[in-house]
Amino acid sequence: MPAETTDPAPLEVDYLVIGAGAMGMAFVDTLLTETDATVAIVDRYDQPGGHWTRAYPFVRLHQPSVFYGVNSRELGTGAIDAVGLNAGLHELATGDEVLAYFDDVMRRTFLASGRVSYFPMSNYDGPAEDGAQRFTSLVSGRTTDVVVRRRVVDATYMNVTVPSMTTPRYAVAAGVRVIAPNDLVGLTSRPAHVTVVGSGKTGIDACLWLLQHGVDPADISWIMPRDAWLFDRARIQPGPPAAPEPGGVEPDPALGSGAADQLIAALESGGLVMRLAPDVVPTAFRCATVTRAELDELRRIDDVLRHGRVTAIDVDRIEFGDVTVPAQPGTLYVDCTADGLEPRPPVPIFDGSRMTLQAVIPCQQVFSASLAAYVEASYDGDDLKNELCPPGPHPSTHLDLPKYMLDIGTRTRRWSEDPELRAWIGTARSVVRVPDDASLQTDEAAAFIRHALAEAGAPVG
Numbered sequence: 001m002p003a004e005t006t007d008p009a010p011l012e013v014d015y016l017v018i019g020a021g022a023m024g025m026a027f028v029d030t031l032l033t034e035t036d037a038t039v040a041i042v043d044r045y046d047q048p049g050g051h052w053t054r055a056y057p058f059v060r061l062h063q064p065s066v067f068y069g070v071n072s073r074e075l076g077t078g079a080i081d082a083v084g085l086n087a088g089l090h091e092l093a094t095g096d097e098v099l100a101y102f103d104d105v106m107r108r109t110f111l112a113s114g115r116v117s118y119f120p121m122s123n124y125d126g127p128a129e130d131g132a133q134r135f136t137s138l139v140s141g142r143t144t145d146v147v148v149r150r151r152v153v154d155a156t157y158m159n160v161t162v163p164s165m166t167t168p169r170y171a172v173a174a175g176v177r178v179i180a181p182n183d184l185v186g187l188t189s190r191p192a193h194v195t196v197v198g199s200g201k202t203g204i205d206a207c208l209w210l211l212q213h214g215v216d217p218a219d220i221s222w223i224m225p226r227d228a229w230l231f232d233r234a235r236i237q238p239g240p241p242a243a244p245e246p247g248g249v250e251p252d253p254a255l256g257s258g259a260a261d262q263l264i265a266a267l268e269s270g271g272l273v274m275r276l277a278p279d280v281v282p283t284a285f286r287c288a289t290v291t292r293a294e295l296d297e298l299r300r301i302d303d304v305l306r307h308g309r310v311t312a313i314d315v316d317r318i319e320f321g322d323v324t325v326p327a328q329p330g331t332l333y334v335d336c337t338a339d340g341l342e343p344r345p346p347v348p349i350f351d352g353s354r355m356t357l358q359a360v361i362p363c364q365q366v367f368s369a370s371l372a373a374y375v376e377a378s379y380d381g382d383d384l385k386n387e388l389c390p391p392g393p394h395p396s397t398h399l400d401l402p403k404y405m406l407d408i409g410t411r412t413r414r415w416s417e418d419p420e421l422r423a424w425i426g427t428a429r430s431v432v433r434v435p436d437d438a439s440l441q442t443d444e445a446a447a448f449i450r451h452a453l454a455e456a457g458a459p460v461g
């Protein structure tokens with residue numbers, strides 16, 4: 001191997017973006033459109049797309065393609081699916097389509113602009129002694145210093161984890177077969193029984209994949225640590241809202257005690273959110289989005305194990321702390337416990353010479369990254385920029401559903417006060433709509449949600 005070297009002349013750019021995942025790509029795209037800045041992008045992986053490069057083969061977006069990707073380029077064709085469990089709704093790009101799209105954006109938009117340099121297979125090392133930023137090629141070992149005139153943009157902070165990046169966090173005895181969903185497509189013989197571990201979107205995808213391949217529901221068990229409220233994808237489509245606008249629900253203040261539960265019940269009866277089992281009240285909310293047809297499929301699985309998190313799996317049993325349930329020897333376990341929405345402490349997005357990209361609207365990361373670039377280009381001063389772009393941490397519990405409604409309402413009301421920002425959001429890839437008259441959420445509705453959250457012990461600032 002050649003000795004490690006450092007490039008003699010440092011690279012000079014306006015922005016150094018660390019991470020070519022969906023957020024880094026969305027940020028750079030809007031920055032190029034709104035400014036004449038130069039950008040260097042550094043990423044550990046060999047192609048743009050971040051976690052999509054490590055995804056299971058049958059992954060798809062769970063929100064319509066039209067809402068995803070960079071602002072300057074449509075993802076997909078805007079087609080409506082004619083068949084399958086998403087029939088009648090806007091298409092959902094596959095993982096391969098997402099990767100092909102980001103590759104095309106990188107080559108034909110970013111690199112073709114002459115203003116972007118891209119360094120794949122390179123690790124960002126941090127600042128060097130002289131204040132320059134440094135990264136190192138993971139292949140050649142060559143180190144490059146970058147003089148950054150404006151900001152270093154951290155597009156890695158959300159720390160997305162997908163199953164192929166992790167190993168189970170529970171003990172697995174010898175003789176027990178646990179695979180990532182990535183390996184389902186490599187099966188060469190029928191397993192006696194399959195148990196899907198994890199109730200998030202990946203667990204849902206794995207169950208649907210098994211059912212769609214004709215596995216008898218009686219041969220599937222599903223370990224569900226927490227039931228979650230699920231968005232109905234029919235309500236998250238382009239065009240006029242088909243359900244109560246988020247934040248627009250006007251609860252009855254007379255409801256008094258249990259206000260948060262009443263508020264969630266109103267969202268359920270309004271058709272925005274759904275639950276898997278009619279007799280189980282979900283305690284989680286993770287922004288997962290399904291269709292009613294998918295929910296009907298999932299309900300064919302009867303053996304849903306609701307004992308909390310798995311602590312150990314042995315050949316003939318599964319342990320959930322103090323609870324042990326029998327298991328069929330020879331069961332194939334599909335581990336879907338990676339946390340794609342790791343809770344990250346919110347930090348200011350704009351902070352002197354750095355930016356730390358985070359969701360501004362929870363679960364709308366690409367819109368948020370693009371908004372941050374627009375605000376960076378169009379406004380002066382970090383205080384104002386942070387006021388326009390407060391972080392919206394990932395949701396976890398059911399109480400984060402009312403909080404999500406509140407966040408959308410307060411942010412869109414603030415944005416609607418600025419005609420240019422409102423107009424820009426109207427052109428952005430986003431589920432979020434900002435009405436002209438700031439009517440999305442009344443003061444009374446916001447006050448009620450705050451009351452409901454305070455009463456439930458989850459006040460918002």
Ligand SMILES: Cc1cc2nc3c(=O)[nH]c(=O)nc-3n(C[C@H](O)[C@H](O)[C@H](O)COP(=O)(O)OP(=O)(O)OC[C@H]3O[C@@H](n4cnc5c(N)ncnc54)[C@H](O)[C@@H]3O)c2cc1C
Pocket residue numbers: 018019020021022023024042043044045049050051052055059060061062063064067068122123124125155156158159160162340363364365366
């Ligand atoms: C299965 C799945 C489906 C999803 N579906 C949707 C959807 O339908 N709609 C939607 O809006 N969102 C969806 N999301 C969420 C989504 O893709 C987000 O947009 C996600 O947060 C974007 O990823 P990111 O850019 O933040 O992070 P990542 O994709 O993780 O990218 C971060 C990048 O940073 C690089 N990196 C990290 N550290 C370093 C370092 N030190 N040096 C160099 N490079 C580094 C990594 O290599 C990586 O490429 C989905 C997520 C998952 C997991």
